[in-house]
Amino acid sequence: xxxxxxxxxxxxxxxDRKLDLETGLADRAANDAVPDEIGERALEVALTYADKNADxxxxxxxxxxxxxxxxxxxxxxxxxxxxxxxxxxxxxxADLGLTGEVLAAAIRRTGFDLVLAxxxxxxxxxxxxxxxxAELLGVPAATNLSSVExxxxxxAGVRAVENGSVNVRADLPAVVSITEALPDARFPNFKGIxxxxxxxxxxxxxxxxxxxxxxxxxxxxxxxxxxxxxxRAAGVKIIDEGDAASQLADFLVxxxxx
Amino acid sequence: xxxxxxxxxxxxxxxxxxxxxxxSAAALIGAAAQVGSPIALVVASPGxxxxxxxIVATFGATRVLVAEAADVATSLTxxxxxxxxxxxxxVAPEAVLISNSIEGRDVAARFAARTHSxxxxxxxxxxxxxEGIVAHHSVYxxxxxxxxxxxxxxxxxxxxxxxxxxxAEGQPLVAEALEVVSSGAxxxxxxxxxxATVAANRPELRGAAKVVxxxxxxxxxxxxxxxxxxxxTLGAAVGASRAAVxxxxxxxxxxxxxxxxxxxxxxxxxLGISGAIQHRAxxxxxxxxxxxxxxxxxxxxxxxxxxxxxDLFAVVPQLIDAIEARKK
Numbered sequence: 001x002x003x004x005x006x007x008x009x010x011x012x013x014x015x016d017r018k019l020d021l022e023t024g025l026a027d028r029a030a031n032d033a034v035p036d037e038i039g040e041r042a043l044e045v046a047l048t049y050a051d052k053n054a055d056x057x058x059x060x061x062x063x064x065x066x067x068x069x070x071x072x073x074x075x076x077x078x079x080x081x082x083x084x085x086x087x088x089x090x091x092x093x094a095d096l097g098l099t100g101e102v103l104a105a106a107i108r109r110t111g112f113d114l115v116l117a118x119x120x121x122x123x124x125x126x127x128x129x130x131x132x133x134a135e136l137l138g139v140p141a142a143t144n145l146s147s148v149e150x151x152x153x154x155x156a157g158v159r160a161v162e163n164g165s166v167n168v169r170a171d172l173p174a175v176v177s178i179t180e181a182l183p184d185a186r187f188p189n190f191k192g193i194x195x196x197x198x199x200x201x202x203x204x205x206x207x208x209x210x211x212x213x214x215x216x217x218x219x220x221x222x223x224x225x226x227x228x229x230x231x232r233a234a235g236v237k238i239i240d241e242g243d244a245a246s247q248l249a250d251f252l253v254x255x256x257x258x
Numbered sequence: 259x260x261x262x263x264x265x266x267x268x269x270x271x272x273x274x275x276x277x278x279x280x281x282s283a284a285a286l287i288g289a290a291a292q293v294g295s296p297i298a299l300v301v302a303s304p305g306x307x308x309x310x311x312x313i314v315a316t317f318g319a320t321r322v323l324v325a326e327a328a329d330v331a332t333s334l335t336x337x338x339x340x341x342x343x344x345x346x347x348x349v350a351p352e353a354v355l356i357s358n359s360i361e362g363r364d365v366a367a368r369f370a371a372r373t374h375s376x377x378x379x380x381x382x383x384x385x386x387x388x389e390g391i392v393a394h395h396s397v398y399x400x401x402x403x404x405x406x407x408x409x410x411x412x413x414x415x416x417x418x419x420x421x422x423x424x425x426a427e428g429q430p431l432v433a434e435a436l437e438v439v440s441s442g443a444x445x446x447x448x449x450x451x452x453x454a455t456v457a458a459n460r461p462e463l464r465g466a467a468k469v470v471x472x473x474x475x476x477x478x479x480x481x482x483x484x485x486x487x488x489x490x491t492l493g494a495a496v497g498a499s500r501a502a503v504x505x506x507x508x509x510x511x512x513x514x515x516x517x518x519x520x521x522x523x524x525x526x527x528x529l530g531i532s533g534a535i536q537h538r539a540x541x542x543x544x545x546x547x548x549x550x551x552x553x554x555x556x557x558x559x560x561x562x563x564x565x566x567x568x569d570l571f572a573v574v575p576q577l578i579d580a581i582e583a584r585k586k
Contacts, residue, residue: 131367219376219411240568245576
């Protein structure tokens with residue numbers, strides 16, 4: 001079975017993230033670039049399956065700038081067999097639709113039985129890439145799964161939705177996205193880190209994939225304004241000496257919050 | 259030619275598997291009415307669509323397209339996307355509004371990819387300028403406001419649940435059946451579903467005016483009841499930090515933060531929550547923030563309007579009594 005895991009490099013959430021107020025693009029210098037945790041959990045699902053099924057090939061894939069190889073190398077060190085990186089200045093600021101088209105083209109070129117991804121990134125929080133990719137590839141999507149069971153020829157799981165949960169099943173090939181209810185990823189060990197250096201690593205451009213980022217016939221989402229909201233200031237802080245509850249109740253009453 | 263108004267905004271009214279129109283539909287129609295003529299689409303199992311259409315009209319849809327799909331209960335996302343594509347062809351809308359729910363964004367994704375339409379996700383409001391419809395987003399945990407628009411064609415917008423207060427005036431039902439030709443796109447199969455049990459007398463977390471959240475400081479599932487007691491005293495929804503969810507005190511659906519629900523209530527009360535940046539990302543746009551934590555250095559105090567350094571097991575019961583006393 002060939003599993004492609006989509007991973008994303010994001011600004012570390014342990015720090016204030018910044019947008020460029022001129023372009024609306026992420027200010028990549030403001031934070032460390034790290035693999036998004038949810039993508040690592042998706043990789044863990046694939047690795048767990050591969051642990052029990054020797055005939056499994058795992059490819060990690062990402063679109064992004066020249067820092068992304070760091071994220072893909074980590075995934076290789078964790079156990080993926082090869083990596084595909086789509087990097088092209090023409091894709092800078094690509095919206096969700098264009099990003100989905102690029103990924104779908106790269107997935108088709110690589111070949112797959114199963115595509116695994118996280119449900120939501122921590123930066124864009126879009127949550128739509130898996131379904132866009134499934135639509136463009138013409139395969140089923142089982143999204144937001146809090147448990148996944150991969151078998152020969154099919155995938156099943158529990159899809160967590162707002163008002164409960166749904167049991168779903170799809171024949172392969174298919175696209176699956178997972179939630180953070182699934183286990184944390186393993187750490188790469190020294191042997192894995194050394195081995196990662198020799199693993200196949202393919203770098204592709206939009207042109208290689210037959211993608212024209214400038215195609216004006218397609219609707220694209222464009223940023224028309226961006227502004228920073230003023231930071232919150234701290235208010236009153238009291239140490240409880242027996243009357244804090246009473247003071248807090250007064251505060252709530254004064255502000256008509258009771 | 260379409261006989262729909264030029265300023266038509268197509269709204270996908272979300273309907274549960276059992277045929278209930280979701281609350282989000284009223285907000286979507288409210289948002290659509292601010293910028294154009296709200297035309298609603300209802301996709302439901304045969305026999306359930308008519309009732310749903312009548313409810314959607316009371317939310318303010320000027321016309322309701324009704325698609326009855328036999329596979330809506332058994333086939334994931336694709337029936338909704340197929341119906342939406344048929345409706346968009348008929349209506350030629352300026353924008354398409356869909357709830358940013360798990361299912362809503364999947365339908366939006368498939369529809370936008372299929373029709374090569376611009377997609378704007380997790381918007382907190384919509385407006386109109388000289389060139390058309392603009393989506394307003396609150397990004398990086400509310401640190402930035404970003405506006406987006408379509409380069410060409412309709413803008414497909416998913417709307418954050420609970421973000422829109424506007425409601426439209428009810429309209430007389432003008433329903434018409436929508437003919438949907440199946441796309442034949444491969445879909446996952448729904449093999450069963452379980453409805454979550456919710457405390458019926460407590461507000462829903464998304465869109466709640468008041469939220470009381472608990473963190474690891476509660477210490478156990480049993481003691482987490484204290485959060486619920488304060489919430490009920492204030493008429494608030496119950497939330498939690500990821501730490502509390504991971505510790506099993508409360509289900510994941512109540513998680514507030516980066517990877518959970520984003521809330522912007524009038525009042526947010528954080529009990530035993532340290533205020534990690536990932537939690538703040540989901541609640542720092544609250545109008546008033548109150549924090550109770552025994553650690554005076556907890557980062558939650560940096561953004562709290564009223565902070566109490568103290569033992570929440572002592573302070574919260576006293577607070578409940580004090581509020582009850584002031585209510586009288």
